[in-house]
Amino acid sequence: MAPSDMDALTSGILRGNALPETEAASLADITKDGLPALCAAASELRDQGKGRTVTFSPKVFIPLTMLCRDFCGYCTFRRDPESAGDLYMSPEQILKVARAGQALGCTEALFTLGERPEQRYPEAKEWLVRRGYQTTLQYLTDMCRMVAEETSLLPHANPGTMSRREMAALRPYNPSMGMMLESTSPRLYQEGGPHEFAPSKRPRVRLRTLEIGGELGVPFTTGILVGIGETRLERVDALLEIRKLQDAHGHIQEVIIQNFRAKPNTPMGRNLDAQSEELLWTVAAARMILGPGMNLQVPPNLNAQDYQDYLGAGINDWGGVSPLTIDFVNPEAPWPGLAELRDRTQAMGFQLQPRLPVYPEYIGMAGGYLSQQMKSKIAAMTDDQGYVTGGIENYAGTS
Numbered sequence: 001m002a003p004s005d006m007d008a009l010t011s012g013i014l015r016g017n018a019l020p021e022t023e024a025a026s027l028a029d030i031t032k033d034g035l036p037a038l039c040a041a042a043s044e045l046r047d048q049g050k051g052r053t054v055t056f057s058p059k060v061f062i063p064l065t066m067l068c069r070d071f072c073g074y075c076t077f078r079r080d081p082e083s084a085g086d087l088y089m090s091p092e093q094i095l096k097v098a099r100a101g102q103a104l105g106c107t108e109a110l111f112t113l114g115e116r117p118e119q120r121y122p123e124a125k126e127w128l129v130r131r132g133y134q135t136t137l138q139y140l141t142d143m144c145r146m147v148a149e150e151t152s153l154l155p156h157a158n159p160g161t162m163s164r165r166e167m168a169a170l171r172p173y174n175p176s177m178g179m180m181l182e183s184t185s186p187r188l189y190q191e192g193g194p195h196e197f198a199p200s201k202r203p204r205v206r207l208r209t210l211e212i213g214g215e216l217g218v219p220f221t222t223g224i225l226v227g228i229g230e231t232r233l234e235r236v237d238a239l240l241e242i243r244k245l246q247d248a249h250g251h252i253q254e255v256i257i258q259n260f261r262a263k264p265n266t267p268m269g270r271n272l273d274a275q276s277e278e279l280l281w282t283v284a285a286a287r288m289i290l291g292p293g294m295n296l297q298v299p300p301n302l303n304a305q306d307y308q309d310y311l312g313a314g315i316n317d318w319g320g321v322s323p324l325t326i327d328f329v330n331p332e333a334p335w336p337g338l339a340e341l342r343d344r345t346q347a348m349g350f351q352l353q354p355r356l357p358v359y360p361e362y363i364g365m366a367g368g369y370l371s372q373q374m375k376s377k378i379a380a381m382t383d384d385q386g387y388v389t390g391g392i393e394n395y396a397g398t399s
């Protein structure tokens with residue numbers, strides 16, 4: 001793309017116009033030479049909407065079950081019953097982790113789990129039925145209720161695809177929920193693709209779950225994966241689908257731009273990791289497509305060497321960072337310490353602020369369905385801007 005074309009593309013967006021869908025594909029033509037100008041425009045757009053505040057959510061990671069009915073080509077999280085150890089975390093195990101996180105100032109209980117394991121494994125079904133549940137989603141709902149009622153943490157459920165009934169049951173205990181769209185490419189679920197044996201990763205099913213979230217008014221986190229075989233144009237397509245959902249319902253509180261990392265002993269173990277330059281392009285393109293108001297995240301633990309560089313491409317959030325639990329989806333990638341995260345963020349000219357799993361501007365939306373008890377809990381945890389009371393200095397090792 002010629003510099004003059006780039007100027008024409010970005011100047012309208014910086015003046016407050018949404019990038020027209022018909023012009024979004026031209027972002028894919030930006031070469032290495034044009035990348036610094038795209039990143040500069042994306043940064044300016046972020047500054048317009050978010051200023052110089054960068055957030056993270058202090059969390060504990062609760063892998064409720066690692067059993068999963070699906071098989072994604074890049075996943076080391078999923079287990080079979082033979083390799084799982086415990087099929088599900090017990091209520092006692094969950095409370096122990098949540099209370100330990102509470103003692104460290106965590107405010108989010110991230111429930112991440114495999115997709116409907118009871119549909120594949122009789123052992124999972126039996127485990128649930130013995131405890132009075134028919135489905136993993138029912139057990140998850142009860143565990144979210146328990147954590148919401150018995151600790152100071154706020155649940156943020158990521159159970160994969162959900163029906164309307166299942167999401168409605170989770171709502172009272174989840175001020176927000178999450179599900180990565182990952183990609184809208186149909187090629188990825190064809191023969192040999194990473195989603196060939198993962199019916200829950202069909203874009204239509206995932207977009208429908210996100211749409212139900214909008215219909216129910218649930219603040220939702222979603223995002224895309226970069227480097228699993230999709231093209232730039234397919235990434236643009238996925239981001240435009242997210243924008244459509246946001247335009248229709250206003251419930252997309254955050255978009256994660258997550259880079260693929262090859263893991264040994266997986267079908268994609270020999271693939272190349274997503275490259276920094278491609279991730280920078282994707283982050284900047286996402287900011288241009290989604291506009292100044294969107295919260296845009298890159299996970300720092302997946303980019304340990306250069307995560308601060310993505311601030312220069314338009315992000316304003318680091319996502320959940322745990323001082324206690326590992327990232328069970330990427331166990332090889334430790335979270336940065338909070339002091340380091342603060343220092344690298346400040347060195348780039350930004351202030352680091354802890355936030356709840358629901359973003360400040362979405363607390364009102366979530367309050368529409370939360371119990372009075374949950375609303376009071378959130379009010380007691382936040383300052384007048386909706387961030388966690390006390391700020392970053394609250395956390396051990398950062399004062």
Ligand code: SF4
Nearest residue numbers: 068070071072075078
């Ligand atoms: S990525 Fe999620 S859905 Fe896919 S196999 Fe792993 S746990 Fe299952």
